[in-house]
Amino acid sequence: MSDVRELAHTAKQAARILRRCTPEQKNDALKAIAYALEQERDTLFEANQRDVLQAQKNSAPPHRIDRLTLHEARLQEIIKGVHHVAALQDPVGECMEQIDHANGMRIEKVRVPFGVIAIIYEARPNVTVDAAVLALKSGNAVVLRGGTEAQKTNKALIQTMRRALQNTSVPSEAIQFVDDPDRKSIDALLGLRGLVDLAIPRGGAALIKRVVETARVPVIETGVGNCHIYIDRFANPEMAIAIVHNAKCSRPSVCNAAETLLLHRACMDTILPQILSDLTAAQVELRLCNVSYDRFIEKFKAIKRATESDYREEFLDDILAVRVVNSMAEAIAHIETYGTNHSEAIVTEDSERADFFLANVDAAAVYHNASTRFTDGFEFGFGAEIGISTQKMHARGPMGLRELTSYQYQIHGQGQTRL
Template sequence: MESLKTKVLEQISLAKQASRQMAMLSRAEKDNALSLIAEQLLADQSAILTANEKDIAKAVADGQPESYLDRLRLTPARIGELASGLHQLIKLDDPVGQLMDRWTRPNGLVMEQIRVPLGVIGMVYEARPNVTIDAAAIALKTGNSIVLRGSYSAVQSNLALTASIRTALAAGDLPLEAVQYLPYEEHASVDILCTATGLIDVIIPRGGAGLIQRVLQKSSVPVLETGIGNCHIFVDYNAVYDMAEAIVINAKTTRPAVCNAAETLLLHRNWPLAEQKALLQKLLAAGVELRACDQTRAAHAELASELKEAVEQDWDTEYSSLIMAVRTVDSLTDALEHIARHSTGHSEAIITEDSESASRFLAAVDATTVYHNASTRFTDGGEFGFGAEIGISTQKLHARGPMGLPALTSYKYVVRGTGQIR
């Protein structure tokens, strides 16, 4: 354990040292580094894919489900998307040094509020190797150092990606120690990272509930919490069928393993039964397992054999697969009460033609993002125009929702005087 702690703290210390240089870099220097990383990813594609194949083979041998394999898998197309994302990030404004506010006090002191990097970011995440690139790129663009600790199941992929990043940093004459990867299998490495007070400025966990809770419980460093997504769609009594079908099918089936996929469908009991039935049949035809409440199953007795009986825990489950809970509710009030009890505060949607109901829903639901007549799948940094995101925060302090570049900055006050004393 002491040996592990020594190795982890040494890497974190190197990141801390590099952060001082990172904070002084110009936008041109940082953007050049991102361009070099994009080129290096494409140049190293064969080595990256070979490393990823090793992780995939191990995951298959371990019996991991296809949804897990999809999160883990890299392809030439996905590597191309990562490179493209870096070029998109280059086009975004650099928030570091941005003048947030300026005012003059009666004594003549000029006060300025300026955006600055957070310093050293600790990133703990699961399965998805693309996070290695996204997180490192956003950290670098905002003048931060980053210490990455992905799940050991993706260690070969993550090491290959990190090697590409560090090669590019060296080519751009930037401190390669600004990006560190912790390759250790022991979970204790996460605990060491989370308690490196004075070296790590913030921890960002990204993954399942177990990972996030472990980080929250262990950490003595401030945590930027990214939450799980138990997302709901409420279909109101006057919803237009074609719109409802398109939104629900999109939110559930396009990428069921992601956190902005819908997990629960709430149906107003007065929405025409024929339309309810058609939507349920459409979901079943798309391969979605439906777990329905007693009222829904009774209303659609002809589908009873295909509608599994929902149990209480279904209302609180992020399935991350082609499973969806279905509940019939008597009113908008009932829908709001259900969401308040079971939501994780990620993304919630209403489909309705009633503007007053929509306004009430949007105001009452406590979530990072609320939708009227749109899919929950839009809760994403790219879709919001932020470029690559480092995660989706479900907390309320510092950052909330998709976290783009400004979320990885803090600010300081610069005070200019002419000899004033107090």
């Protein structure tokens, strides 16, 4: 895969130029990208339609087609994200910490770009733009390897962005695209120590596992989202219904959607029937634990009995597993067993119980009386996100500009020498 090596080498050279660009020059480049995406919308939609039609011919599941589809509203959301990133403070050069040495030296811990970041992802066209603009703003060149289902869309997006950069101070070579559909191209990219400074996978469990186990370069693991909503015995019923509906139904195909509902036994005959009615009307397939299934099968004929594997599943679809628990401790134990350290939520009016849940659930984002759907870089004020990290080293949760920088120590002296 010598072509992949050449792409990374070109990106490395571009990264050296990009590192010297001012915040104003990088912002001008991002605004040029936003303008070009708007102007070339018809070309982008045409390329995406070809990808969607091919995916339909290949009988791709609905959630994959949903993720693949680029329409006007999503394009506007992408463009809005580009402008938002341009408006954010540039993290490069920020002094994170200052130490005044006893001998008079000033030691500063300063944010710097990684250099070259490889992004390996599946059929999400928005990732192509989000990854590129976040990388550029944080001073990094990027090598993109998207899913083969979105090949035409990604190529059109990258060509548009690179053309936009040609009249700016940011080199167009700072965005590179691996268009080889062979999975060996991923392995080749992940083996380029010295050229690729960081790899970030975005996608399903199989892709993430492959990247983590194959890479010879540093990796930030973005995780699968098996997210839970726990309805506590002191929950407000109306709030619980609204949060569960939003977490499951607003966009089922994304990683921050709820996949399992945990509900305290005290709420089984009060809140649960209302939730089942609401989700049934929304055409959500419900898979209930034995206790709740036996209680409600006569009233809700379409419900199914859950299997143990259902609680491990990231459905990414209009499907929700349900389990009644006897205590908060049992709910937390369930999350510890089946969760993926992504996003978890409790609905309760008892602040002490909420604090206990937040302190004892191991996840990147933990919510009290709010939907898990807010685990998102744009919602957190990052403009866009490069992914949602479920690991604990370097970055955790939605990763924006700061998470795409490393740091170096810059020491200012007046001729000091060490004894």
